[in-house]
Amino acid sequence: MSRELQIDELSIPVPIGRVVPAGRSQLEARSLLHCRTNGADTLAMALFGLGVRRAFGVLGGAIAQFCAALHRAGIEVIHARHESGAAFMATEAHFATDEPVVVYTTTGPGATNALTGLVAGAWDGAKIIVVTGATELPERGRLAFQETGPRSLDLGSWLWDASNYLEYTIEDAGQIALVRQRLALNLAKPGGFLASLSFPLGVQGATARSVSPDVVTLSPPVGVCPALVEQVHERLCDGPFVIWVGFGAREAAPQLLELAERTGAPVMTSPRAKGVFPESHPQHLGVTGMFGGQPWVHDYFRANRPDHVLVLGSRLGQTTSCFDPTFAPRRAFIHVDIDATTFGVAYPESETLGVCAEIGALLTGLNELDASTFRDPELGGAASDAASLTKIPAAACELIDLDGPVHPSSLMAAIQRVIVERSSAIVLADAGNSFAWANARLRFDRPGRYRTPSGFASMTNATSGVVGAAMASHAAAVAIVGDGAMLMSNEVSTAVQYSADAKWIVLNDASYGMVRHGMLAVGMEPRGTAIPPTNFAMLATALGATGIRVSSARELDEALVKMMQTPGPVIVDVAMDLNPPPPFGRRNEILTHGWERHE
Template identity: 30%
Template structure:
């Protein structure tokens, strides 16, 4: 039986468990687009921006723990997607990006959207840099068959990846003999930790000292094990922003969040002030700037352990005293839990002070006058009560001040319910990626989006087209306010950060979504309640106080350090 390579590639993708593809088509990718559309197992969401389609694919992959597809045409389709691809790579998504090469080498003919093999190969760099982890350029049947085998092996490795598959238009329509797909055994990635001297030492120290577990997004699947471990050892927990909810933030063990919106100095003071009696165990984070603000650099005189499969990549971001376990966190915590359960525990209970603001601390009243702006803390209060506590919505915070307000004040009792991009910090990430979160969930997804990001890129029209329960809550202060406030805090001369007043409620309605205007707390609460009830794509324009300063002191201190250096 003969089959086109485009059809065979789609059957391979189906075989790998893909059920949703996001993209924007163009002439050089039509055969693949047609086959994706014909698929009975893969739904296609046709987006509005190439970067947005990758943001959507990445968020869908991370939220559902699946491989996702993004596709775009050659030339500008690829270049426009690069920010999304870099973000997906840094966030640990599993995305296959499909596009085209138009010619093998630059031939001097200057064809439309010319894309060469060299163009796409340069997207992969040494040491994990670049925009893609691996590139497959397919110009003939043999290259396709080899790529198909390599892709299956990569999927079976259980690693996260962002790969590019680039085919000439001619090869997409080439017919080949149909081959039966067979599973490739999944490979494990677990260092033998049971007999490790360091592992035995960790157990003894956990039982003897005050212990603090520092959890990142990579530890999300080990939450049940970690919960039992902290109960056995009377440990405290801090998380990175993406790790919020792995251990309920209402738990007595939870003492705060690091990185954006954190109180790093308070956390440092608590630990280093009693360094001889503390042990810190870090799991599932690269400890990037926005995840940690390099808090770990202050732990050079305490017992410090790091656990994660990417330990080699993180080693340079740890103090020299850190003991590293290169291990799958789920397997590691299972082994650790078993070892602890076999010990006689006599460790007394320890009271760990909560270092972050409590929910009741930020209730700010407004007078409900229709011509007033809303304090951002009022916005957070309503999101907490209505969207999170009552309706269990997924929440995403866009790059900018929304990062800080949400990470500092919102609390979660489940992992994976709060999404933000601390690795690349790309504006437009969740103004677009909100569609990827909303796809496949029965609960609404709410994006806390700055007006600057909303004007930069969004996928509201896509949500309208596919009837997704996505709500854009726009923090409208008519300014690139994080930049404006940052300049003030750095004692720099003011620069132009103003944005003309935009009616985002009208903007949403113009795109076919529901639109709501909120100038006070009651209007905002009514809007969120109505948007969640109606389950239509919605844009809520929230006029906020631009002079309210978010908890970004740690970020400013980091910038000052760079400037002083």
């Protein structure tokens, strides 16, 4: 849906609930839309018309003209310290606002630096348009400076589904109208989308007629036919079932809660879906996955294997399912997703009823049916009663070690008390020990509060992405990160430059903890995992941020409260106990033995 923003006689679709940035007068907008202009302004205005409001990248000569055009078009341009960090920031800005975002890079290393962040964002389902500088056609193949030609940033081979990927080289400004239409069609589709546009400097400056964005039409979601709803209903009524929720169901949280309570079905969630179903709800089984998966979910399935598992918006990848045969239902998966390519992939030996549908519409249809049919014994009694569920023990609230290095459980309990329960901040957990402990110990009762990179699982996703989340949400965002990730890359300086309310909690144990504990678990000597001690509080001060040092559990609550009350970027450097193994033992078992000991 959209409303019409009137600029004199022009109409530009603007998504409902989104604010049009100030700073561009009606006369300037009219001039850009109607007069002959250059390719950079034409593309920038087209992107603005498609809903882009922020662009992240690192400036360079080959892309500077386009960056200036973005600014003139009313798009906020954020200059990062590294292109991959810019891509991580763009990803989290998208998830904070649901708006498409731009990543811009210069030629050569600027483009290749961005690759990891772009692939990670695409795996997570963000909508990203990357615009890279490119070498002029007459100069290609002649050892041009930072030579970058067509397909230099071909990301398709890294993606799960290349149908959600568009690659295009703009060799003439007249092509921008076609590019705009192809972008519009892909952005209108549900789910993620990644576009890679090569944009030579000469084309950026070439004369072109601007592309009016008023012809873009976004169709509303298509409803689900009653016959499909009835078919799913019949399956759910034919024996007990469990609901397995993924990140793709986050927009259907109210309908999910209603269906669960109407049917009494137990609900388990993927790590990225924490909060989509309230984790404090008595029907919540727990979180699955190899990193921080809660063992009582596995125990429940061993004792109460259901006839069906209703999968909502999850690809059931290894980080969610471990491909664990214990989670296979007696009869069939009922897998609901907008992406039909995911059906039957994780569990090819199990029967799967693939339902290609918008999750919220399907759940609405199921909720309109008579609730008693899900429980009538004569019809099979569809769900286990909530009262029969094994209650999940509460996350540790006591301080395990008051003095000395902080136990991870004590830190997670403090984060739960101070940040999760007493604020509305977005919480991000970086790959490594951080997301294993956060997945296992933190609890969220509403969607949109928690982000973790469980798909591509790139380190520094949170150390950089937290800045994008804070800037886009105009509120505090907190990253739980390891010292290794923080040293690998961060965007603290960017947060200082833009006064972003980004916060970092660093698990400082002077090691690559995830690798160290993994090597120990499989009987290897953890050589090469130690890191020289770093004082991140001092680093924060050096970069212009606020630094807080925590040396014992007694100091945790006070430090976290101070962090949340301090405007702007803050780093809380926590001296961690190196010895407690993180809760991802099943990952080590899989690497060492496969599944022969778990079937």
